[in-house]
Amino acid sequence: MRIIFVNHACYLLEHGDVKLLHDPWLSGSAFHNGWALIAPSAWSYERFAEVTHIWFSHEHPDHFSPQDLKAIAPEHRAGITVLFHKTRDRKVVDYCRKLGFGEVIELGDGWFDLCPEFSVMNRPHTDGDSWLCARVNGHYVLNINDCNLESDAALRAILKVIGGHPEVLLTQFSYANAAGNRNDTDIRRELAASKLAEVSRQIRVLMPKWVVPFASFIWFCHEENFYRNDAVNPVGLAAQAITEAGARPLVMFNGDTWSLGEDHDSESAVLAWEKAFSEHVRPELVLKAAKIEVDELLNAGQHFCDTLRNQNASWIHKVLKPTTIFITDLNLVFSLAPWHFRLAPEMKPEFCDVHLGSEAMLYCFKHLWGGSTLRINGRYEAPLKGRFNRFKRYFNIAQLNNEDYSVNLGFALQYLFRVIQERLRA
Structure with a gap:
């Protein structure tokens, strides 16, 4: 089993002939020009030729990016199976079918086999979000993404349905929404600290061996929200919190690969993210607004x-x-x-x-x-x-x-x- 890190919230999990890509947002801005990626994605559209499955956690554009899906060559889309949880409006599955993906599957509550040694379980959460657990040769990889799991009971409920503790946990490590006004840096600091406390609680209850802080590599990229970058958690701070909570941090930069059980140089990835942040998160690079009559x-x-x-x-x-x-x-x-x-x-x-x-x-x-x-x-x-x-x-x-x-x-x-x-x- 191998993980190839692509960018914010996106990675390829591969085992044998199965290559499952999670939440590909590869380029451009999201949320009406409000977010941008800190560093360019380590992925080309030609590489979709090797992808067998794509899973989307929810409809937000930093996870489900229509502009990137349309950029995939039609012949590559025809060879990919899309996985998504059942929703009332079915917008995501209908969109993917119209784009010509080979198969679009609405996952139920149980385990779904991608091959004899690789199964996934997808459960919806609040606000349209969902989590995914991959079971590969008896090893569990849990991606809880944006799911707001506010209690120990909510985390224990996941352990109960998947039937074990995850060996690898992938989780968000900084705030990803508006908090306070321009001068309310202290409010954003408190929110950032609460995110790290949340990661620590996840580790205490879920007891993973490895934790990948993977879903906060974005910046507020507009002239109207740039100030909201003032208190985001650097991934190095997240790695420290993970260590203090008793798990091993697995910090990955775009293009990094890791096979289960291998050692990994997280420090190099931390330095790479620090460099990317200093180069790309700058006020002179923000997007501007148009004036409407x-x-x-x-x-x-x-x-x-x-x-x-x-x-x-x-x-x-x-x-x-x-x-x-x-x-x-x-x-x-x-x-x-x-x-x-x-x-x-x-x-x-x-x-x-x-x-x-x-x-x-x-x-x-x-x-x-x-x-x-x-x-x-x-x-x-x-x-x-x-x-x-x-x-x-x-x-x-x-x-x-x-x-x-x-x-x-x-x-x-x-x-x-x-x-x-x-x-x-x-």
Whole structure:
């Protein structure tokens, strides 16, 4: 069994004739120009000729990258089997079928054999995420990716279903979403520290021998969010935390290979990542925003309101209170309500619920997933005198619609039933 590290969250796990590629995001930006890779990928599109399977953990563009999938030669796609967990909307599997992948398999809850000595188990988690355990000749390799496993019980539940302790654990090691405003470095430091504490807890419960810190090799690459790089965990700090927790760190740079049981020079990889960060994460390399005309923004906002009303119950106006938005590059305040999006010159910016640029706002209106993207790329600030949750609630509902749910009486009853079930289990 061998691991070839490709880039952030992406690696090839190979054994015999099976070559399973995980979450290939190889080039370009993600999350509406909010994230970029720290270092170039150690992979060419011609190498997809050797890939037998691709697994996607979830639909986020740093794991499921349509631009990279379209760049694979059609003859290579025809020879690859795609693996993904079952979802209500089936967007990922339908997209991959249309692209002409050889086979697209929606994995169930049990073990799925890729060959007699290589099986995988994929289980969905919250927010569309999922984890994957590979069982190769009796050795377990667990990729928990972005899964937010907040308790020891959640980790023990994985051990129970896979039937053993993983020999290799691959996990996230730094924050990957917006935290605080421009001057809130301390908030981001606390979040970064909590990520390392989470890794330590994973080691304590899962008891892996090797830990690969693999899913945080990105930087906030836009002029509107560059400041959010100020407290990210360097991978060397993650390696130290892994050692202190009692496991062996396996830090890999793009292109590194490792076979199970071999020694590995993590220090060289740490130095390579430090060099890449200093060379590529610089303010002069950030992406810039376009300014959107007021009329275009007003029309998109009104269409967004109409869409929410058409796709959900009429009583959502009781859930959605008017929210005020300061568009920074236009220097204008707007009001968003269930029935309209309009200018609100009577409001002062410091009392608005959110500050963001017109391009970021337009993206939120044009895509049902836009608000979720915004909270990950961090191209906004939430004023202390505002009520950001009022703004966020609109896009929480839009995200549910994106996942093929409608906020209506049936959905509310299902939600209440799940809450009661969770309380009874507690």
